[in-house]
Amino acid sequence: MNDAIVSVTALAKRYPGGAQALDGISFAVAPGETLGLVGPDGAGKSTLLKLLAGIGRADSGAIVIAPAVRQALAYMPQSAGLYDDLSVAENLALYADLRGGASAAARAAVLAAAGLAPFTERLAGQLSGGMRQKLGLACTLVTKPQLVLLDEPSVGVDPVSRAELWALARMLAGKGTAIIWATSNLDEAERFDRLLLLHEGRMIADGAPSALAGAMAGRVWRLALAGTRARRVLAAALAAPDVIDATVQGASVRVVLAADAPLPLAGALAQINAQSITAAPPRLEDAFIAALGGARLGPSLLTEAYRDIAVNDAPMIVAEGLTRNFGNFTAVDRVNLSVRRGEIFGLLGPNGAGKTTCFRMLCGLINPTSGTARVAGLDMEQDRAAAHQQLGYMAQRFSLYATLTTAQNLNFFAGAYGLSGAARARAVALAMATFALDQVADSNAGELLPGLRQRLSLACAIMHQPPVLFLDEPTSGVDPLTRREFWSHINAMAERGVTIFVTTHFMDEAEYCDRIALVYHGRMIASGAPDVLKADVAARLGRPVASLEAAFFALLDQEQMAA
Amino acid sequence: MSGRGQRMRAVMRKEWGQIRRDPSTFGIAGLLPLLLLFLFGYAVSLDTAATRTALVMQDRGGAAQRLAGAFAASPSFRIEPAASVRDARDALVAGRLRAIIVIPQDFSRLAARGQPAAVQLITDGSVPNTAAFADGHARGLVRQWAADEARERGMAHVPPLRIVPHYMYNATLKSRYFLVPGAIAIVMAMIGSMLTALVVAREWERATMEALLATRLSVAEMIVAKVTPYFLLGLGSMTLCVVVAVAIYDLPLRGSLLALIGLAATFLFATLGQGLLISAAAKSQFVSTQYALLSGFLPSLLLSGFLFEISSMPTAIQWLTWLVPARYLIPPLESLFLAGNIWGLILPSMAALTAFGIFFFWRAIKSTQASIE
Numbered sequence: 001m002n003d004a005i006v007s008v009t010a011l012a013k014r015y016p017g018g019a020q021a022l023d024g025i026s027f028a029v030a031p032g033e034t035l036g037l038v039g040p041d042g043a044g045k046s047t048l049l050k051l052l053a054g055i056g057r058a059d060s061g062a063i064v065i066a067p068a069v070r071q072a073l074a075y076m077p078q079s080a081g082l083y084d085d086l087s088v089a090e091n092l093a094l095y096a097d098l099r100g101g102a103s104a105a106a107r108a109a110v111l112a113a114a115g116l117a118p119f120t121e122r123l124a125g126q127l128s129g130g131m132r133q134k135l136g137l138a139c140t141l142v143t144k145p146q147l148v149l150l151d152e153p154s155v156g157v158d159p160v161s162r163a164e165l166w167a168l169a170r171m172l173a174g175k176g177t178a179i180i181w182a183t184s185n186l187d188e189a190e191r192f193d194r195l196l197l198l199h200e201g202r203m204i205a206d207g208a209p210s211a212l213a214g215a216m217a218g219r220v221w222r223l224a225l226a227g228t229r230a231r232r233v234l235a236a237a238l239a240a241p242d243v244i245d246a247t248v249q250g251a252s253v254r255v256v257l258a259a260d261a262p263l264p265l266a267g268a269l270a271q272i273n274a275q276s277i278t279a280a281p282p283r284l285e286d287a288f289i290a291a292l293g294g295a296r297l298g299p300s301l302l303t304e305a306y307r308d309i310a311v312n313d314a315p316m317i318v319a320e321g322l323t324r325n326f327g328n329f330t331a332v333d334r335v336n337l338s339v340r341r342g343e344i345f346g347l348l349g350p351n352g353a354g355k356t357t358c359f360r361m362l363c364g365l366i367n368p369t370s371g372t373a374r375v376a377g378l379d380m381e382q383d384r385a386a387a388h389q390q391l392g393y394m395a396q397r398f399s400l401y402a403t404l405t406t407a408q409n410l411n412f413f414a415g416a417y418g419l420s421g422a423a424r425a426r427a428v429a430l431a432m433a434t435f436a437l438d439q440v441a442d443s444n445a446g447e448l449l450p451g452l453r454q455r456l457s458l459a460c461a462i463m464h465q466p467p468v469l470f471l472d473e474p475t476s477g478v479d480p481l482t483r484r485e486f487w488s489h490i491n492a493m494a495e496r497g498v499t500i501f502v503t504t505h506f507m508d509e510a511e512y513c514d515r516i517a518l519v520y521h522g523r524m525i526a527s528g529a530p531d532v533l534k535a536d537v538a539a540r541l542g543r544p545v546a547s548l549e550a551a552f553f554a555l556l557d558q559e560q561m562a563a
Numbered sequence: 564m565s566g567r568g569q570r571m572r573a574v575m576r577k578e579w580g581q582i583r584r585d586p587s588t589f590g591i592a593g594l595l596p597l598l599l600l601f602l603f604g605y606a607v608s609l610d611t612a613a614t615r616t617a618l619v620m621q622d623r624g625g626a627a628q629r630l631a632g633a634f635a636a637s638p639s640f641r642i643e644p645a646a647s648v649r650d651a652r653d654a655l656v657a658g659r660l661r662a663i664i665v666i667p668q669d670f671s672r673l674a675a676r677g678q679p680a681a682v683q684l685i686t687d688g689s690v691p692n693t694a695a696f697a698d699g700h701a702r703g704l705v706r707q708w709a710a711d712e713a714r715e716r717g718m719a720h721v722p723p724l725r726i727v728p729h730y731m732y733n734a735t736l737k738s739r740y741f742l743v744p745g746a747i748a749i750v751m752a753m754i755g756s757m758l759t760a761l762v763v764a765r766e767w768e769r770a771t772m773e774a775l776l777a778t779r780l781s782v783a784e785m786i787v788a789k790v791t792p793y794f795l796l797g798l799g800s801m802t803l804c805v806v807v808a809v810a811i812y813d814l815p816l817r818g819s820l821l822a823l824i825g826l827a828a829t830f831l832f833a834t835l836g837q838g839l840l841i842s843a844a845a846k847s848q849f850v851s852t853q854y855a856l857l858s859g860f861l862p863s864l865l866l867s868g869f870l871f872e873i874s875s876m877p878t879a880i881q882w883l884t885w886l887v888p889a890r891y892l893i894p895p896l897e898s899l900f901l902a903g904n905i906w907g908l909i910l911p912s913m914a915a916l917t918a919f920g921i922f923f924f925w926r927a928i929k930s931t932q933a934s935i936e
Contacts, residue, residue: 053777055935074777081774085584086577097573098778100566123584149777 004028005069005147005178006052011061013047019449021047023201025061029178031146034170036209037182038189038288039198040479041450045182048198049075049149052180065147074099074145078152080136084125088116088135091124095139102142110138113171129351130161134168141172148179154188156476158350158505159549160556162188186285186480187507187549197288199479204291209284216282216290219257222249223274231491233272235299238488244294245286245484248491248512250531256286258294285480285508295484300492301434309467309497312341314377316468316499317362321371324357331357333522334371339515341467344490344500346513348552354522355503356396356472362501363393363470375468389418392461396472396503398453402446406437406456409445410463417464431459434489451482458489469493471502475509487512507549518552520559570780574788578762582792591757592796596750596804603746604812613641614697616662617651620644624671626712630682633708634664639700648685655687662686662697674712743812744896745869747804749860751827752867752889754800755834756841756859758793760851763842763931773935782931786924790835794828797835801827808900818899822909826895829916833888834859836923843930863889891915 006029013022022044029035037045050056051063053075065073082091092111096102111117114134119127124135133153140148150169154162166181166188173179181192189195190209197205197212205212225233230248237246237253242261247254253274289295317339324332332354339345349355360366362373364380364387373380378387400409410431414424432438435455440448445456454475462469471490475483490512494500502513510516510530517527526533530548537551538544540558545551582588618631635642643660645651654660665683673680684701686694763786766772775785805823808814816823838855845851864870866880867889873881884890891912898905 050773050777053773055773055776071779075774077770077773077777079770079774081771083577083581083771084769086580090577090580094573094577095774095778097569098775098780100779101569 003030005031005066007064008052009062009064011048011051011058011063013051013056013058020201022051022058025198025201025203027196027203027206029147029180031176031178034179034181034191034193036189036192036195037180037198038184038186038195038284040184040482042200043184043198043479044201045184045198046078046151047201049151049180049182052147053149069146071100072143072146073149074140074143074147075149076136076140076151076153078155080133080139080153082124082132082136082139085123087121087123088127089120091135092139092142096142099143099145102144106144107142110142110172114138114168130157130164133157133161133165137165137168137172141169144174144177146177148173148177150179150181152182152184154183154185156351156505158353159187159507159552160350166191184476184478185506186283186288189284195284197291199292205287212287213282213284216256216286218279219259219261219290220280220282220286221255221257222278222280223253223255223272224276224278225251225253225272226275231495233274234491235303235488236272238295238297238484239299244296245289246295247484247508248487250511250529250534252531254280256282256289256294259290288480289484292479292481295481297485297488300489301430302489302492303495305430305434306462306493306496306498307465309341309499311497315339316341316343316376317345317501318374319358319362319371320374322358322361322368322373323370324354324361324366325369330522332361332368332519335519335522335524337517337524337527339499339501341499342494342497343515344494344502344513346510346516347501347503347519348505348510348516349519350556353519355519357522358519359470359472359501359503363391364388389464390466391468391470392464392466393470394457394461394472394474396476398445398457400445400453400457400460403444405442405444406448407432407441409456409460410437413460414463419464427463427465431463435459451478454478454482454486458486462493467497468499469501471500473503473505476505483509507547507552510548516548518555520556521563525559526555566779567784570778571784571788574775574780574785575791578789578792582796588758588796591754592800593803595754595757596747596800597807599750599753600743600746600804600807603742603749613639614661614693614700615659616640616642616664616697617645617654617660618642619646619648619651619663619665621668622666622670622672624675626671626674627666629712630666630670630705630708633704637700637704639704640664640697652685655685658687660687661693662701664701740814740901741897743808743814744900745867745893747801747808748830748867748889748892748896749863749869750804751797751801751830751892752834752863753856753860755797755831756838756855757852758797759790759835759838760842760845760855761848762789762793763839763927764846764848764851767846767934768848776935782935783928786839786928786931790839793835794831797831798824798827801831814900816900817903818909819904822904822906823899826892826899826909826913829913829920830888830892832920833916833923836920836927837888839927840923840930843927843934846934862887866890867893869893888916888919891919 009026011022011025014020025048037048039045051058053073092107096107111120114137116131116135116138124132127135137153140150154165157165169179183189192209195207195209195212196203223233230251230253233253234246234248237243237255242258243255244258245256315338319335319337322332322335323330335358347355347359361368362375364384367381375387376390378390380387401412404412407428410428411424414427419427432441437456437459440452445453448456458474475486490500502509504510513530515527515529516533517524528536534545534548534551537554541554545554618634620627620631634640648663648665651660651663655663663685667681667683670680682705684698686697766775776782809816837859841854841858842851845854866884866887873884895909895912898908
């Protein structure tokens with residue numbers, strides 16, 4: 001490409017003492033192109049963007065950026081680079097001046113576009129997550145750069161705000177402005193003109209989203225199942241030789257076949273006895289998984305090793321009129337829910353809807369203002385200590401001891417849950433084997449790759465094989481293969497009777513749940529099995545709903561209309 | 564080019580905006596100097612308290628009565644008459660008294676003849692400071708009294724007084740003159756390095772450093788622009804210290820204000836640079852605060868000659884003291900307060916401090932550049 005404004009050739013970088021961050025990356029960017037840099041945490045996205053922004057030096061390879069473009073380049077790091085203790089206007093003025101200045105009119109215009117005009121004097125630290133990212137975009141785009149590098153601008157932002165951020169970036173960037181947008185979330189990758197899929201520093205695919213997904217046409221099938229067999233069928237499908245990926249979609253299982261798989265479905269898949277088998281539209285994630293060589297997972301060791309949780313008709317997690325006020329603000333408003341033994345229950349909602357507060361009350365980290373939360377029959381306020389012995393908890397943020405090794409963390413948490421002697425040694429050995437942590441047993445937890453860290457966090461949370469498990473955004477930022485593996489463990493535990501409560505932003509995670517609930521403005525506005533919820537929304541709208549995400553948007557729209 | 568000015572002004576404005584909203588910065592710059600100066604000054608103000616003292620008069624002569632009157636009138640002693648040394652000693656042991664003054668039997672007779680007379684002072688050795696103060700005050704008082712006696716009685720010469728070898732000079736004034744400039748140096752060394760120790764580390768910790776450096780701002784521009792507001796804040800602290808020294812501790816300021824400002828500016832240049840270097844190297848606010856305290860406060864306290872005389876240190880340690888910026892501030896600062904502009908002392912110190920500053924800033928810039936590679 002002769003008119004390329006950026007061209008990157010065989011770029012490589014290794015951090016001292018670390019893994020290869022970038023390995024032989026080559027691509028070019030045309031003016032006005034929108035490029036999605038897609039890959040899990042640790043794939044090398046941030047390193048690549050920093051090198052493009054002129055921060056740091058590559059070990060080998062070349063980056064050529066047209067001088068005029070380099071002068072008009074803007075980079076937004078992951079935290080948006082904002083100063084929480086400065087006001088919206090001050091942040092904007094700072095970045096405008098540092099990039100050569102912008103007129104007062106231009107500054108006012110971007111603030112208005114970002115919907116921040118009424119909040120110019122508010123401190124950036126007091127903005128909500130979505131608004132903060134919008135301010136970051138405004139600061140980055142106020143000087144009308146020709147090349148914009150955005151490092152995960154939508155991380156931790158709910159789907160509604162994600163769509164708004166993208167629209168804002170498109171609006172603020174002029175016609176000829178090229179945007180490179182890094183994300184770990186494949187859900188939002190379809191908007192870009194072109195995608196670069198990154199994995200462990202290597203570029204595994206480069207192409208238009210439709211072309212990448214289109215290449216998978218004819219290999220994706222949906223097996224509709226009677227009853228609630230999906231989880232067991234999933235394990236069988238993943239073990240089948242012709243299958244490179246399988247996921248639960250409500251009551252169905254979606255399978256992706258190997259390129260050379262014979263049709264019609266043969267072998268293990270033919271014996272599944274699905275009610276119907278239909279071709280499903282391919283998705284980007286299918287292309288990603290295929291490029292990675294497929295998610296060939298054996299059955300989780302937990303299928304055999306996790307203790308059987310006694311059959312019990314009483315609900316394992318109960319909320320009755322659960323309410324929490326912070327001053328005048330009602331974060332959670334009279335939430336009622338009840339989760340059966342062995343059920344996977346998902347809590348969804350935009351940022352600030354009260355998801356996390358609700359979650360924290362249910363696992364006894366904060367007390368409700370009124371109402372009760374019970375886990376395994378124990379009141380979370382009165383019998384907190386006993387209840388904590390009955391539950392495992394995995395926090396959203398990495399909350400292990402970063403300076404202890406993997407083995408030391410496992411031993412510590414086993415001890416903290418009351419295991420000692422031979423029982424502790426057995427539990428640690430099982431965790432090592434289940435989550436393939438042997439190779440990193442002596443590495444400090446803080447130095448593990450994100451996927452491994454997440455596995456270790458889950459391993460620590462279930463050392464005592466609790467009957468109830470709470471997971472707060474368990475797989476945000478991890479690669480799709482690790483996510484598959486994670487859910488194979490979660491499914492295995494559910495099969496043993498463990499009750500699992502999950503919060504998530506990801507629609508494909510929500511599909512794994514037996515039931516989901518949608519929270520908005522502190523209230524639960526809908527709940528039910530994913531398929532039932534989709535059907536309900538479709539019935540109300542009078543048209544089919546393509547995905548759970550679409551149903552989610554429709555429900556939120558309705559709420560906003562009503563409000 | 565105007566771009567540089569615009570960028571640096573933008574960073575200064577940003578830094579000032581952050582200072583304005585962070586009460587802890589004003590705490591470090593405003594309250595910490597006051598607190599430390601008063602703490603150091605407290606030791607000084609101790610010696611103005613009246614010592615509870617028993618007076619045993621074994622002589623009732625005119626001179627003895629006049630001397631007793633002088634003791635009673637002194638603000639340094641609170642005199643309680645006692646019948647005998649034994650009674651008074653019991654009270655001393657019990658801690659009700661801190662000192663006993665005995666005017667012996669033949670005091671008036673000897674004094675009248677102009678012969679050497681002696682007054683006995685018994686003090687409580689378990690409270691050595693008070694004992695030393697009482698000793699010093701008593702000697703000063705007796706000598707003054709003797710001089711007055713001689714003048715009033717028209718004697719040709721002052722009656723000789725027996726002087727014990729470990730004579731304590733006027734503790735109050737001397738110690739204060741010595742302590743306050745030293746304390747100012749310690750305070751400034753500490754806040755200078757603490758103010759900037761936080762600022763670069765904070766950019767790393769909040770991940771704003773990369774956003775700044777991805778703009779057209781260079782590392783040197785950033786560091787110079789960031790430090791400027793703290794430099795002004797530090798000069799403000801210095802002014803506060805000088806005002807406290809002059810207004811509350813009654814120090815004379817005999818040197819010129821210009822020399823004082825020049826000295827303070829070069830010292831701040833060195834200590835702010837020291838803080839910057841710590842901050843750039845540590846990249847964590849917590850770690851750099853610890854280092855700033857350890858490298859700013861302790862060496863200044865121990866190795867600057869403030870508490871311990873440098874000439875009495877082992878040779879190796881004496882060499883080490885040359886690396887402590889406060890060592891270059893204390894002697895010229897003392898001279899500015901007490902003596903005047905001694906340029907032979909001030910200029911070499913300023914040169915040394917400037918050299919320190921240049922080194923620290925250069926390393927801080929290099930270190931920041933290295934960490935973004």
